Amino acid sequence: MAKEKPDLVYGTLDMLILKALQHDPRHGLAIADRIQQMSKDILHVEQGSLYPALYRLEAQGWIKAEWGLSDNNRKARYYKLTAAGRKQLSAEEEHWLRITKGIDLVLAGG
């Protein structure tokens, strides 16, 4: 069975998606673009792996999907952060900061 193979640190894709949706609703491709753009081209999201993550987040109730029109007038599913998603995002951000700070300290101590 094919498992999703994140280009990123394992388990961070969910957080990045939530972050990408922080201000505006976006469709799948736009989310991938946004992550790439925000990371100044450091992070590349494998397009396909985006969808399992999106459905997972939707099932958790953190994002909501609606059909809408894209810039070039195509029907696309737009994802929007819910209130619960917002809370989840800040919790994950905080968690991430603590972890990376810890890792930094360990590496600096070497």
Next chain:
Amino acid sequence: MPQFRAWFSRLLGLFQKNKRDAEMVEEMQTHLDLLTERHIAAGMLPHEARNAALREFGGVEQIKEVAREQRVWRWADEFVQDIRFGARMLLRTPGFSILAILCLTLGIGTNAAVFSWIEGILIRPYPLVSHQDRMFAFIGTTRGVEGHNGLSYPDFLDFEKNSTLFESFIVDRIMGTSLSVGDRAEWASGGIVSANYFDALGVRPILGRGFRPEEGTGRNAHPVTVISYRTWKDRYKFDPNIIGRTQYLNGVQHTIIGVAPEKFHGTFVGYSFSFWVPTSMQETFDTTGYKLEDRGARWIEGYAFLKPGVTRQQGQAELSAIAKRLENDFPEANRGHEVQLVPLWKTPFNGAGNMSPTLAITMAVVFLVLLIACANVSNLLLARSLLRRHEMTMRLALGAGRRRLIKQLVTEGLLLSIIAAAGGIAVAYWCRNALVLAFPSPAPGIVIDYPGQIDWRVLAVSAGICVLATLIFAVVPAIHASHVDLSGALKSDGGGVVSGSSRSRLRSTLVLVQVSLSFVLLAGTGLLLESLAKIQNANPGFSTDVIGCSTALFSAGYKQDRAKNFYTQLLDRVRALPGVESATLTRVIPFSYNVFSSSAIEVDGYQPPPNEQPTVEYNQVAEDYFATIGIPIVSGREFTRTDDENSPPVAIINETMAAKYWPAKNALGQRVKVKDRWLEIVGIAKNANYRTKLEIPTPFFYVPLRQNWGVQNTLLMRTRETPGAMLNALAREVHALDANLAPGIPYRLQEQVDQMSYSQRLAVTLVAVFGAMALFLAAIGLYAVMSYSVSQTTRELGMRMALGANAADVLRLVVSRGLRLTVAGIAIGAIAALALTRLIGNLLYKVSPRDPIAFGSALIILIAVALVACFLPARRATRIDPVRALRN
């Protein structure tokens, strides 16, 4: 919360699977389109752009699969698949499916019907009465004596006053009166009840009211009555102005103050009451005198309602303490007397007590039916799993997981059980209605009321057992099937001639299990049937051809002297009638609800243990009683006409009494003191049954009626005439003595016995029906397993025939193989049965748990079924063209 949402969303996903799939495809398509457009805009050719987009996106199908998993439980998805597949499999082998479902349906349905019927009689016997779970029979007992007494009214009031753990106590004493309908006297049963009766039971009269508290007291002060719905209907034709009308009951004008609801028959299993009067009217209805102030007269039967949350033990402890105090305060009347709270289904003073053993037998038999049904289905499933081995192997080889295979087989078993459980409900419902049709009222005045609904608890238990059994046996073959050496299995299942040894071993085991199980069940059912037949045919110890007839002198206002005159003349006249061989009188006929007299006795030379008061029941009978009713006198003599007021008091005792009080010497000529008189024992009579056939022998004695006259007696006649033919002659004689009197309808004592053992006969019929069903199911099961086993060897048989064996050889081979297995199975079953039938030993009546007839019939039946089961498929096998058999 998020967990729940995810769960819910996935659940939703399960149902909207197709819609969600379509959306997903569309969404990914859009993504790919957008990406392609972007590449075209960057200068790629359209097809290059598309390929690049696909590359970037990754494997579309894999991603779809992963994405699906995010939304739907995979197992739930598969479950739906399994059910679909299972249903297809069941449809593909309709014979198997119908058989399995039929077995289970019968098993579940009949169990549910009988259990709920029994539950209705035993646990909630009284329709419309609330709180039957807290209702207990309240009886008196005597230390050191088996059986029960009533309670005296003063004692009863003391218990009511001094207890704290009880909500209420009620008196309910069965009695009767004759109601004249035209020129015929009709007997109506009624209840003497405490004034709180209807309130305590929670039964509201549909017209008028129940009794007021003050109506319970004052000697004959409140001639009021509540009539039953049936009386209102039959006798008063639904008269809407019935309240306030009057009715003569036993010569006293009673005012009708209420009509009970239709379903309420009173609180006496086996009898439906026609009317109720308050305790204050006791003297009017009791032929043996005024008793409300007599602490020694124990006539009350009644019930106690515990407060919620109080256990029977606690209630019993409190009542025993009060009884102890009463014993101290009133040693004369109460020495040796105790009280007991008895569960409703053991109530000794009505039909319930007699019924419980037979009901227990019925329950055991239907449970055996259920067991056979479960065994059948399990064996069928097991057999089928062997047939499907090739399919299983194939699926394993194609990559199905073992767990997945097991899950699927279990699902199929479950599917069977669920369908059968649904069918069972229908059967149960139908059975209940059929029971009512099959067993109409056994006698006028008796109504058996069946609560209308199937008891869901019973149904749940039966269905649960079936499902459990099916699952267990579905899992075993599934596990077996999943452990297959793939390459080996594929090879041999494809073309082998003689099947592998492990498979034939499993097949033989199947037959062995089925045969031995069936043997145990058949032998057990046989034993139960035999004991019911024995109960039915048991000789009660007297001749049941004797005709009885009573005339309602008490109701007509006769007093003792007038009654004595009447009976003396009547006896002379009846003895002179043509065809009458002998005639006598008795106060109480055997197997009646009327109670025998009972008395404390003193015996010359017998020292009772301290705190014990030997009490024995007795009956008052006229001369020629023993000759007429056919109870042999073992030694001494029968009562004669000269045993009257002018001669010394005498008694005849039964064998048990002789053995108990005069173990070492001849009781003849000894003396016993009864009610302050010493009686000389002039005869010893053989034991007989006095109330039921199941009673244990107890001491009993007889005194001459002419020394102990009472107002109400029954005439007994030994004659060749039928009861119908006697009616006119009797009516003429009674009329000649008193123009205002009419005799009751003459009847044979057999009718009385039948009426009392109605429930027993009902149980015999039921057990016979269910026994036949058990046999049928066992036969089907054995046939199915056996013929499956034979059909599996078709290839081998073809081979043998190809090599020159003829049809007779093959038949002999198959039948002898089958018989060998059957005999082995029977041997195992017999050993198991010998050990197991002891468990039902206390349900058996005069039948040994190792009874050869039951075991023998089980043996013969199983061998016969096995023969047929081997022979038919074997013959089919011999007719198959050997070449085809080999090729198939």
